Amino acid sequence: MTTNKTVLSDIEIAQHSKMQPITTIANGIGLSENDLEHYGQYKAKISFDAIKRLKTAQQGRLILVSSINPTPAGEGKSTVTVGLGDALRKLGKNAMIAMREPSLGPVMGVKGGATGGGYAQVLPMEDINLHFTGDIHAITSANNTLAAIIDNHLHQGNKCNIDPRRIIWKRVIDINDRALRNVVIGLGGPVQGVPREDGFDITVASEIMAVLCLASDLEDLKRRLSLMVIGFTYDKEPVTVGELGVEGALTLLLKDALKPNLVQTIEQTPALIHGGPFANIAHGCNSVMATKTALKLSDYVVTEAGFGADLGAEKFLNIKTRAIEKNPDAVVIVATIRALKMHGGQAKGELVNENLPALQSGLENLKKHIETVQSFGLPFVVAINRFHTDTQAEIDLLQNWCKIQGVPYGLTEVWEKGGAGGIDLAEQVLSALDEEHSFQPLYSLEDSLKSKIETIATNVYGAKGVSFSSKAEKQLLQFEQYGWGALPICMAKTQYSLSDDASLLGRPTDFTIEIREIIPKLGAGFIVALTGNVMTMPGLPKKPAALQMDVTNEGKATGLF
């Protein structure tokens, strides 16, 4: 996020923007009043009936926005996604946006908000950043209802013979709360439950978030919930939600959360904001329901996958593409001068200063992500997301490099100018969409779990190999025996490096990926491989964003950014 003394803050821009009633936005994409379930005047869920009616409609084209490995502040991927959608509409195209919902954890922690920035935002930004339509709260409820049912099962006789030491279902909370990472519960004597080690994840890391984002309808949602493995018996057999008989209640708790949320950008481009799995510890893109619905409602859908192409895009292309039975027609790779210089060795505190050698050297990171996208057989465009601290010499260097490499690129200034700042990029994307291409996923589902992990590590990360902990080795063997070998892999890895060591910037070589543990996510339909020390519960910084937030006596939010 850039700051500029002469411009307004994100929330000020948002609050000065004029929204259309959501009914008007809906009418513009062929939805009527009856298709909507309103949440105030500017937010609505789309009804299951409307979605059913759209089943036979023709699909538009899908544009996936990814990026290089980001700085902690992010490279403005959401901002570019919003701005590109706005730019396509400025060019007369029937475009929509499909994005994730922000988690309250990062909003209250470091980020302060996650709805784009500057003049490329989705609205109403306060609502979307806070409780929105309650989807994430519903997931927290369902996740923790299941946890309470599990511990109650232990307490009331443990008919399923669950081994309390082998429960893998964790409780969740949508807050960054490091003190809950490792806890002991059930203390206080026989009437207070069964003591055991436990831990809390952040809600967006819940398997239920992944399930909600991959389910195609209510029936599929219930089926997936029923398949979720919550732990193992004393005989090491997996125990599922179906065996506990609680999939009905969980589906009931999630029935409204499954409906996509319609909102608008500052320029009144329709946007579906739905589901929000993190991309470092989960699969990292918005719901299947939202993407499929947007594809039926418009000719061009701009969607986003979290963090760099090594995480979000890889998972989008190997996991989500199979779920929606459609591959993106083009990929946008967002790069900033700042992040490239960081990858070239410039210190984080000095990224505002011109540094051509660092920029040149950091291009290696971009190059690797381009190669990854190409390996899937997809056309792409590099989006140079301009910040006000970038010098002309730096921009020239990057553009020249693209020209020499034969890399299509577009300069974007959507943060400052909205859709008008994304016309160049939009035009490049439209030509990319016309390129012939033949998509192929990176691995076949028939490959072994181990081989799939190795394929991702060597091809996407550029590792020389993978080292599995003895625990992981044992689990892989076991999981193949349980019949889970044909599932895709969801890697959990730091977003800051192509490797599993956050400090290795640029394009590291000669490194090994360490697989610490494997976690079955049968409901989501993938197997998570945990690398290095990826955390499933973030902590708050020394000065949390929450401390700046406030609300006036009239109800106007301040301090979101």
Add this chain to the structure above:
Amino acid sequence: MTTNKTVLSDIEIAQHSKMQPITTIANGIGLSENDLEHYGQYKAKISFDAIKRLKTAQQGRLILVSSINPTPAGEGKSTVTVGLGDALRKLGKNAMIAMREPSLGPVMGVKGGATGGGYAQVLPMEDINLHFTGDIHAITSANNTLAAIIDNHLHQGNKCNIDPRRIIWKRVIDINDRALRNVVIGLGGPVQGVPREDGFDITVASEIMAVLCLASDLEDLKRRLSLMVIGFTYDKEPVTVGELGVEGALTLLLKDALKPNLVQTIEQTPALIHGGPFANIAHGCNSVMATKTALKLSDYVVTEAGFGADLGAEKFLNIKTRAIEKNPDAVVIVATIRALKMHGGQAKGELVNENLPALQSGLENLKKHIETVQSFGLPFVVAINRFHTDTQAEIDLLQNWCKIQGVPYGLTEVWEKGGAGGIDLAEQVLSALDEEHSFQPLYSLEDSLKSKIETIATNVYGAKGVSFSSKAEKQLLQFEQYGWGALPICMAKTQYSLSDDASLLGRPTDFTIEIREIIPKLGAGFIVALTGNVMTMPGLPKKPAALQMDVTNEGKATGLF
């Protein structure tokens, strides 16, 4: 809740009922489209602007519904509240209902739902019983954001010198989860926080729920949040939310939750359902915002206070009455034949069988609650809430007793007949409202904390005295020194007995109330006195209601009751 083979279940009745669009209901009480924030077609929040505009409107009359000490299934207090509102409208009165929102904990645990029953329900019952408009989720978020900020404060240097052993702010979750009552958090080494003992309460026991229910507007909400005491320093000085600087973020998280929710009954009587503190561990009635708004919008407001008159009504009359600056104009005391027989010694499994001696003897419980209401100087009516298992001889006995005692009463059959079954009660209530009366609270705020506790215990519970633990004695002394002596008392006590021992039914005498611990709730503006072993986190039963719940592929809920 009664069951009757020939009638439909609560959810079937609810789903067969025809609702009016909420805009139509709003128009009927003088609210326009602009005053509403819609949540779907049948739920809306009332805007702050509308509430401000109503400030100068005249207030209607307030009817408080209370009961005798209940059975675990409850005596149908919510059902009578709804049915009485419907009956008053049948009599041509401009009546409204103000009630609490159900907590997911009991819904998923024992109760299955809490929106009235039979033909006296508020709608849409599925939504109200599940996530409704997200108010309780917002409270969970705010409560746990504060908890994360506290533990982050410890972790990041502990500038406020907080003693980790003396933190009284607990995390909450809106589920019955006994395994979270006593936990140890912050385990795993120096980067995982500071280890300490902790515990989770159910969300409705959070001080933030009480604060939300007692706040008069956003400004007052922020002021109250800022006053909340989260623990003590190593020097035993109280530490407040204001010192941590997070009251702005908490208010922001709660800004929409503070707006009352408008819904309707099966008979289309307007109802405000807002806030839901338990009455055994909190003050037990809906929000001040909702009650005040309802009083401005109608001539008669029927509202409810949780559990028996010893808990909900006592707190309503000593705490809420001061907050709304208005006392109820009449009190309804709900009694059932079943519960009276239980108080007279009949075993719980045999309450369906006629037992006149048990009924006669159980009347002592009713008598005590009548005396309590009389001691506040208020007119009252006993509502005999008829169940299909009641025999005519039992009904006759109860009616004769009322006649002999000179006790006004009304028979209600609202569960089976809706408002038509409450006409008799409504007429009795209307005459009670015409009685002259002079309300006085039970104690003066100037009394010492100890004396206030003793007054409640002896006058309302009929105890011979109060015994304070040495911890409580010390706390009382300390709290008076901190200047908190002039706050009212919120007793935490079992709902099943007039005493603090759930097994003492009827009208126990010769017992002492044991005060275990005192908890400051400076934001709520009261001091909680914990008696016996009242729990602030319930557990799930052997067969949780959740296991019966389901949803069809079309999104229709089943198994709520």
